[in-house]
Amino acid sequence: MTRRPLLIVVLAAGEGTRMRSALPKVLHKIGGRSMLGHVLAVAQELAAESVAVVVGPDMDAVRDETLQQIPSAHVCLQSQRRGTADALLAAHGALSRHSGDVLVLYGDTPLLTVPTLEQVLAALDDGAGVAVLGFEAGDPTGYGRLLCDGQWLKAIREEKDASPEERRLTLCSSGVMAFRLDDLEGVLGRIENNNAKGEFYLTDIIEVAGRDGARAATVVCAEDEVMGVNSREQLAAAEAVFQRRKRREAMQGGATLIAPETVWLSWDTKIGRDVVVEPNVFLGPGVVIEDGAEIKANTYAESAHIGSGARVGPFARLRPGADIGASARVGNFVELKNVRLGEGAKANHLAYLGDADVGARSNIGAGTIFCNYDGFLKYRTEIGEKVFIGSNSSLVAPVKIGEGAYIGSGSVITKNVSADALALGRSEQVERPGWAAKFRTMMARRKAEKK
Ligand code: UD1
Numbered sequence: 468m469t470r471r472p473l474l475i476v477v478l479a480a481g482e483g484t485r486m487r488s489a490l491p492k493v494l495h496k497i498g499g500r501s502m503l504g505h506v507l508a509v510a511q512e513l514a515a516e517s518v519a520v521v522v523g524p525d526m527d528a529v530r531d532e533t534l535q536q537i538p539s540a541h542v543c544l545q546s547q548r549r550g551t552a553d554a555l556l557a558a559h560g561a562l563s564r565h566s567g568d569v570l571v572l573y574g575d576t577p578l579l580t581v582p583t584l585e586q587v588l589a590a591l592d593d594g595a596g597v598a599v600l601g602f603e604a605g606d607p608t609g610y611g612r613l614l615c616d617g618q619w620l621k622a623i624r625e626e627k628d629a630s631p632e633e634r635r636l637t638l639c640s641s642g643v644m645a646f647r648l649d650d651l652e653g654v655l656g657r658i659e660n661n662n663a664k665g666e667f668y669l670t671d672i673i674e675v676a677g678r679d680g681a682r683a684a685t686v687v688c689a690e691d692e693v694m695g696v697n698s699r700e701q702l703a704a705a706e707a708v709f710q711r712r713k714r715r716e717a718m719q720g721g722a723t724l725i726a727p728e729t730v731w732l733s734w735d736t737k738i739g740r741d742v743v744v745e746p747n748v749f750l751g752p753g754v755v756i757e758d759g760a761e762i763k764a765n766t767y768a769e770s771a772h773i774g775s776g777a778r779v780g781p782f783a784r785l786r787p788g789a790d791i792g793a794s795a796r797v798g799n800f801v802e803l804k805n806v807r808l809g810e811g812a813k814a815n816h817l818a819y820l821g822d823a824d825v826g827a828r829s830n831i832g833a834g835t836i837f838c839n840y841d842g843f844l845k846y847r848t849e850i851g852e853k854v855f856i857g858s859n860s861s862l863v864a865p866v867k868i869g870e871g872a873y874i875g876s877g878s879v880i881t882k883n884v885s886a887d888a889l890a891l892g893r894s895e896q897v898e899r900p901g902w903a904a905k906f907r908t909m910m911a912r913r914k915a916e917k918k
């Protein structure tokens with residue numbers, strides 16, 4: 468297929484109220500990324516010449532999200548919700564400058580895939596002026612029905628305007644449409660709003676363009692791919708589909724997920740080969756797991772890098788900036804934030820490590836705290852290689868521990884420690900021989916006298 472210049476218009480201005488949210492609908496997240504972000508990512512992969520997003524009034528956050536992902540995108544304002552045809556016309560600026568194909572996507576349909584959209588665009592090469600992405604709906608309620616006549620699509624009938632026979636049809640419109648029309652804006656301008664909702668329906672373009680002799684083709688895809696999100700329940704349903712996809716991808720890439728349905732991944736999670744992920748693991752955005760690492764049960768990680776052969780968890784928490792070296796160990800109830808843990812280093816039990824560099828093969832004992840914050844500013848802890856931090860120590864940053872040093876258990880370390888030294892920051896132990904025996908005798912006598 469030789470691609471003509473492509474303009475992708477994402478309609479994101481209509482809100483509806485069923486989300487019951489202060490956040491614009493298209494900014495709700497699936498796999499840690501906004502629905503709009505997913506749609507824009509597909510647009511980027513299709514290598515569109517230009518991308519336009521139609522937003523409603525007071526949708527600055529949608530504008531910002533768009534421009535952050537695609538700085539060259541046109542953000543167009545639809546001042547009033549008058550329907551999807553009117554929304555597309557709001558992209559007038561982008562449309563008038565464009566000559567080539569136009570693909571319309573809905574901002575609330577985040578699970579579309581590139582190969583499917585390639586098929587929709589390919590249908591234009593086969594002589595169609597309009598191509599519509601359809602699907603067989605398990606429950607067609609609320610969707611526009613595709614009225615076909617042989618190979619070609621004759622019309623799309625919205626649920627509210629459909630006759631009882633038309634409502635029985637299950638082949639529905641996903642909302643995705645591609646156009647190769649000489650005068651798309653002219654055709655859109657002829658769409659009327661004489662329907663049950665009083666809106667200018669983009670779906671009416673099939674009939675209007677048909678009168679000019681343009682033919683409309685249908686491409687059919689799986690229902691999963693074109694799920695529209697109009698409510699929180701549908702958001703959760705779309706999330707479930709997304710998670711199944713990501714888990715399948717991870718397993719096909721050579722990772723073992725012992726109980727895949729309990730592992731939560733994000734849109735950008737990267738998992739290497741021979742990684743084993745135990746049950747109940749949550750990976751927020753920005754997690755990379757290298758080959759052969761093991762993520763044990765009940766681990767929570769975000770913006771973290773886990774080196775090859777490392778073992779993390781059970782019950783570990785990796786916060787942004789956690790960088791776990793190859794073959795390192797992070798055990799239960801250990802929290803790391805903005806820490807580089809060197810190769811083969813260990814923090815196996817109950818610790819908080821924040822804003823630090825831990826050298827290779829160092830051992831951080833149980834109950835260690837890096838005191839990185841004084842209520843105003845954050846400070847770093849720097850630990851050399853092969854250092855041993857005894858259990859229950861507090862390292863008050865900024866502080867440096869030289870290579871090979873030992874910190875005695877229970878120390879509060881406030882000054883730098885030189886390489887290979889032993890540092891103790893705790894009170895001396897005192898011993899009184901025989902004290903306990905004398906104490907018991909005395910107390911027993913006192914108790915007897917009271918009776
Ligand atoms: C639409 C289709 C329907 C299809 C269904 C698939 C129309 C008339 N109907 O119905 O055939 O089966 O999607 O999910 O197109 N929008 C605007 N401005 C508006 C109205 C809508 O930008 O004035 C945007 C919305 O933000 C949304 C998209 O267009 O992203 C679709 O609008 P929505 O109201 O959700 O249409 P549906 O009733 O779901």
Ligand code: CA
Binds near residue numbers: 575695696697
């Ligand atoms: Ca919708």
